[in-house]
Amino acid sequence: MTAGESGQPLANLPHSDLQALERAWSDALEKVSGANQQLDLSRGKPGAEQLSLSVALEATIAGNYISADGTDTRNYGGLMGITEARDLGAEIMGVPAAEIMAAGNSSLNLMHLVLSTALTLGLWGDDRKWRNSETVKVLTPVPGYDRHFVLCQHFGMEMVNIPMLENGPDMQRAAELAAADPSIKAIWCVPKYANPTGNTYSDDVVTALAELPNRAAANDFIVLWDNAYAVHHLEQPGDTLASIRDAATTAATDEHVVQFASTSKITFAGAGVGFVASGAKVLQNLMAHLSVQTVGPDKVNQLRHARFLNGRVAEHMAAHAEILRPKFALVEEILTEQLGDLAIAEWTQPKGGYFVSLDLLPGLAKQVVTMAKESGLALTPAGATFPYGFDPDDRNVRIAPTFGSLPELAGAMEILTLCVKLASARQLLAQS
Secondary structure: OOOOHHOOHHHHHHHHHHHHHHHHHHHHHHHOOOOOOOOOOOOOOOOOHHHHHHHHHHOOOOOOOEEEOOEEEOOOOOOOHHHHHHHHHHHHHHOHHHEEOOOOOHHHHHHHHHHHHHHHHHOOOOOOOOOHHHOEEEEEEEOOOHHHHHHHHHHEEEEEEEEEEEOOOOOHHHHHHHHOOOOOEEEEEEEOOOOOOOOOOOOHOOOOOOOOHHOEEEEEEEEEOOOOOOEEEEEOOOOHHHHHHHHHHOOOHHHHHEEEEEEEOOOOOOOOOOOEOOHHHHHHHHHHHOOOOOOOOHHHHHHHHHHHHHOOOOHHHHHHHHHHHHHHHHHHHHHHHHHHHHHHHHHHOEOOOOOOEEEEOOOHHHHHHHHHHHHHOOOOOOOOOOOOHHHOOOOOOOOOEOOHHHHHHHHHHHHHHHHHHHHHHHHHHHHO
C-alpha cells in the first residue's frame, strides 16, 4: 500500500478512513514481520562490496617494509607516523602534513586522547587544564553523533545542546552560551555530511567556529572538528567545505582547533589509519600523553595505506559512491512513495556521508523503533542522536543504508515505513 492511496495528509482524513488504513497497515506489517529476519539499519558500516574495493592493500607491502625516509616500519618508534601516512592525511584533510599526526586504526581513540589530555595534562604545555574547573561542559549540536556524546559521558562532561540548522550549528546560540559560561570548554562538529543529518557547514559557520575560541569565556576552549566524511561524496561535485584551518589561522585560533579523520570508511573499517591535526603545541602535548601508552603506531599498516591510496583517494571514493548511490536513492524513493503525501515525516537528502535523518510526528520515535525491532528490523535506539539518549521531542530516527544489499534494504525500508504509518495513524486516532 502506498502513501498515494490516501491522497492527502493523514490528519485530514475522516475517522473511518483513518481506521481503515490503520487496519490495512497493521495487516501488511504482520505479513512482512518475523520469519527470522535480521535486517539492520542501525550502524553506518561499509558493506562487504565496499570493503572488497581495498583488497589490494594486502599486496602493497610485497616484502618491502621500508618507508621513503628509510624507516623500517616493522620496528618501534615514530609516534607522529611515517611521512607517507601524514601525506595521506593531508590529502584527506586538506591540512599540511607537518600539522598532522598519523596514528592507529581509530579516530575515536584520538578523540579520547584529546579529551584526556585537555583534562589532565592540558593541550598547550601550561596551567590550562580542564580538571582545574569544577564543571566541564561541551556544546553538542543536535541531532548529532552518539559516539561524541558517549565520550563526554565517559569523562563526566556535561553536554549543552544547540540546534543543528540547515547550514550547521546555530552559531549565534553557540557564541552566546560560550561567552557567558567559562565552564564551556569545547564544541563538537561533524562539518561535512554530518551524522545524522547529512548537512555540510556553510562558509559563514566555519568562520564563526574558527572565531568561537576568541569569543568564549574559557581561555582553554577548543573546536573538536570530526571530519569523518571529508571525501565521502555520493555525487560529483560533492559539497564544498571551507577550511577550518585557514579560518583559524586568520582568527589566530589555530591552537584551539583540533581536527580528526580516518580511513575507516575508505578501506577496512577495523584496520585503517586515524589522523589528528592541530597546532604545534597541541600535537606536542598529545605526543607526551600518547608516549606513555605506546612507543609507536602500526607503521606497517600506515605504509600499506599510503602506497595504496596516495594520489588516488578521489578515484577510490568514486568507486564507493557507485556502490552507495543506489542505496541512498532507494531509501529516498521508498520514503517518498510511502510517506511523501501523508505529512507525518520529514527526512534529509544527503549528498554524501552514511546516514539519512528521519523526523516523525513528536512522541513516536521510541514506539517506531520498538515496533521495527519486533518485526525483525534493528534501528539505532531512539534518542541516540541526542546527549544522554534523550530526544526531547521523541521524533528523530537515524537510518544507515550502507551495510546491507539492495534487496535487504528494500525489505528494511518496507518495515520501517509501515511502522511509521501505523504508529502515526494510531496516534491520530487516539487524538481524534
